[in-house]
Amino acid sequence: MTARFADGDSANNRGGSQHVKSGNAANDDPMFRGDFQGLIDKLDYIKGLGFSAIWITPVVLNRSDYDFHGYHGWDFYRVDPRLESPGASYQELINAAHGKGIKIFQDVVYNHSSRWGAKGLFTPTVYGVRDEQWKWMYSKQEPGRSYDPMVEHAGNDPELTPAQNALAKGRPYNGDVWSTAVPAGNQCLRWGTPNGRSPEGYTLYDCQWPSPTNKLFPADLYHQCWIGNWEGEDSRSCWLHEDLADFNTENPRVQQYLIDVYNKYIDMGVDGFRVDTAVHIPRVTWNRRFLPAIQAHAVAKHGAKGKDFYVFGEVAAFVNDKWNRGSVNHSAQFFTWKERKEYSPDDVRAAIEQYDYEQLLGTGNQPTSDNAFLRGNSYHTPDHSKFSGMNVIDMRMHMNFGDASNAFHNGKDSDDSYNDATYNVVYVDSHDYGPNKSNTRYTGGTDAWAENMSLMWTFRGIPTLYYGSEIEFQKGARIDCGPTCPLATTGRAYYGGHLEGSVTATDFGVVGSASGPVATTLSKPLVKHVQRLNQIRRAVPALQKGQYSTEGVTGNMAFKRRYTAGGVDSFALVTVSSGATFTGVPNGRYTDVVTGDVKTVSNGTLTASVSGAGNLRAYVLDLPGNPAPGKVGATGPYLR
Incomplete structure (x- = not known):
């Protein structure tokens, strides 16, 4: 989590409107604290541990009030300036990582946008734009940088109505100052009618906050329903949350918008995408539109190297079983396969046809593969002809990683149902959950961590470590509680204090020199363990x-x-x-x-x-x- 890893430039730190209420202010711990400068400064720490790739949380500009984790994108074409600083842009981070032989995997979101809409696609006019709430984003403008017009150019924003601009320009915010202008063509009923109070103490109004049902979003670009069944068809075509405006990903305009957005980051040289909420988009849409577009653009931009552009999806199947509650359409391995029949050329109809067809066939009639398995003692060339282009996080092993033996015995029997399980991303815990959907950071003990790591680094799949686990950082702490408690008390506490000082890596898993607190960090037993595991893994191609x-x-x-x-x-x-x-x-x-x-x-x-x-x-x-x-x-x- 870039914003919580290492603070290289305190000038871009921002706490948001929840800074005091959350308790973060008392700890002098703004939610946006770490940045790309911090990552650049500590690339040698990461390389010294032995890692050759970094999966970073989303980088796009978001307007959500508490989104240091980056999943509420608003302007997908822009990198969030709370992560950048002079000399440490996103491009400069990518270049610096590549200079050390480290890849960057960017977390990306195709399923939804956030507060409000997506710039360049559609941004609804809501009742009352609270410009003053966004002044925390910057203290002053700096030459050579672009700024959010909703924040810095209040009163001169061509995207706002004259009444809204007048309001932003001429009147101080006191918690209940709102535009009363009803926009032309407004479809939202009860415009501006008071409707309760927010937890922060603001008066709430109808048409102030978009939802799938209040007609602030057009049906061709955004879905118009809430998810009712998380293992049903509606989980692929309805909203997850009130602040996650669900794209109509079967619409050609939406598809092209997202393709163009993420082509920009391929052009910048990122080495792959971790796809957030992949399960909430129909597989046939991935296979028809987004995955071919990623592959084609990576090759067009980077030639033969582009063929190695690595995509892995989050298919959040929080079950200990092989299939997600009997639903193939919601199971991780399902997304590693191409479609096996033709569907309607209309993407909306095709999504329903694909869902019904695969659900009818069920778990017992899915394709199988021996791409992960030896034949006797012999390796065989894997057959990827039916590979979709999307690999996945190994949710089943993650769920079963209460201990290594459990993960091994209750994870590998799924391997015949992936196109190629050797490409699975394997981890014990993440920025969201611990094993078995625990909401606390892993607390199995140092020996258990060592055993988990030994299995991950030698068994099939790609071993992945949530930073800090190398010192059991915040073990037993609640991973996330939003703005209701200080970040310092959670699994998302600031890690940079353990990285202060200097460190120089002479090779992957080899530290040449270190001083200050980071030297103490590097002396921890699990650090020594993961360094050697990475050295061993690099030395043995098998x-x-x-x-x-x-x-x-x-x-x-x-x-x-x-x-x-x-x-x-x-x-x-x-x-x-x-x-x-x-x-x-x-x-x-x-x-x-x-x-x-x-x-x-x-x-x-x-x-x-x-x-x-x-x-x-x-x-x-x-x-x-x-x-x-x-x-x-x-x-x-x-x-x-």
């Missing part, structure tokens, strides 16, 4: 990209992995936290990357002994032209 199998393997969390392509042939036998026996494996010389122990197999059987939560063994086979790397990294608190 652990990065390999297919896996548990055939012939005994042990609680044990598996074999192989990757063979482009002159690389890497084969590894892995067991986490406890010993295992591998039978039917190739004969030859194996070396453990953790201890350097060498075993020569002549009868197809290797037995690995290991104990201690988070400890592991990964025996790598010497192959022609692909020797085992030997011991990788230094013995640490868990890998020993």
